[in-house]
Amino acid sequence: MENIYEDRVIPVTSITSGIGQTISDGVYYLPTQIVNVIYITDPKTNQWVLIDAGMPRSSQKIIDEAEQRFGDDNPPKAILLTHGHFDHVGSITDLVNYWNVPVYAHSLEMPYLTGKQSYPKGDPTVDGGLISEVSPLFPNHSIDLEQHVKPLPENNSVPFLPDWTWIHTPGHTKGHISLFREKDKTLVAGDAFVTVKQESLYKVMTQKLEISGPPKYFTTDWDAAWRSVKKLNKLKPSVAITGHGLPMSGDTLTNELDKLSTDFDSIAIPEHGRFVH
Numbered sequence: 001m002e003n004i005y006e007d008r009v010i011p012v013t014s015i016t017s018g019i020g021q022t023i024s025d026g027v028y029y030l031p032t033q034i035v036n037v038i039y040i041t042d043p044k045t046n047q048w049v050l051i052d053a054g055m056p057r058s059s060q061k062i063i064d065e066a067e068q069r070f071g072d073d074n075p076p077k078a079i080l081l082t083h084g085h086f087d088h089v090g091s092i093t094d095l096v097n098y099w100n101v102p103v104y105a106h107s108l109e110m111p112y113l114t115g116k117q118s119y120p121k122g123d124p125t126v127d128g129g130l131i132s133e134v135s136p137l138f139p140n141h142s143i144d145l146e147q148h149v150k151p152l153p154e155n156n157s158v159p160f161l162p163d164w165t166w167i168h169t170p171g172h173t174k175g176h177i178s179l180f181r182e183k184d185k186t187l188v189a190g191d192a193f194v195t196v197k198q199e200s201l202y203k204v205m206t207q208k209l210e211i212s213g214p215p216k217y218f219t220t221d222w223d224a225a226w227r228s229v230k231k232l233n234k235l236k237p238s239v240a241i242t243g244h245g246l247p248m249s250g251d252t253l254t255n256e257l258d259k260l261s262t263d264f265d266s267i268a269i270p271e272h273g274r275f276v277h
């Protein structure tokens with residue numbers, strides 16, 4: 001497969017890039033520049049799955065971390081994608097070529113992962129800061145994972161991770177998903193909401209912890225995005241790792257997610273933008 005991001009250096013990063021952390025049993029995240037990848041292990045089988053594929057040109061870091069944690073001969077059983085934006089699939093081609101494992105995503109996300117449809121360009125007219133302003137420069141073209149990508153099982157089970165379910169959380173993209181483990185209420189939210197003001201270059205660099213809706217410049221359906229946040233709030237997660245930002249847990253998460261779920265219109269939805277009606 002061709003890596004369409006081969007020569008794309010995206011010059012934004014954060015102080016926590018490369019510094020990973022375990023957030024709950026078998027759940028470890030690693031920030032690549034400005035986006036998190038998550039390594040989830042099944043405690044019974046010790047098999048593991050990678051969630052999302054980071055920024056372009058991060059594959060070596062993601063692989064090094066994996067081999068350090070799981071050994072050289074223990075590749076993931078699969079890679080799951082919360083959605084197909086460039087910062088979540090940036091290194092997927094190299095990872096699939098290296099590990100030769102299947103990729104799973106929601107069926108509605110397939111056109112964006114098989115070269116059939118591009119996402120709308122980033123919207124610079126939403127408020128929020130410098131990252132919004134430069135977002136039209138971000139890649140928006142579909143990658144083509146060919147036969148390597150498959151739709152997630154329709155019964156919401158997560159391949160190789162029996163304790164987990166996937167939850168359709170559209171709005172940021174049509175086929176966006178989050179992952180949830182009921183027994184300890186661990187949430188992998190993707191970009192359904194994030195814990196940093198992703199539109200602001202300064203806040204992204206410093207990773208200031210602050211609940212926020214999905215990144216504004218790429219979100220196309222705000223009504224659906226609000227419903228998705230309400231759906232996740234109802235699960236009452238005890239710890240959450242989002243696509244961008246630091247993990248959030250305990251009362252802070254409960255209170256902040258509640259506030260976002262109630263005041264989504266004032267906190268998350270931009271005052272103007274191509275997808276705001």
Ligand SMILES: [Zn+2]
Pocket residue numbers: 083085172191215218
């Ligand atoms: Zn996104």
Ligand SMILES: [Zn+2]
Pocket residue numbers: 035085087088191215243244
């Ligand atoms: Zn993202």
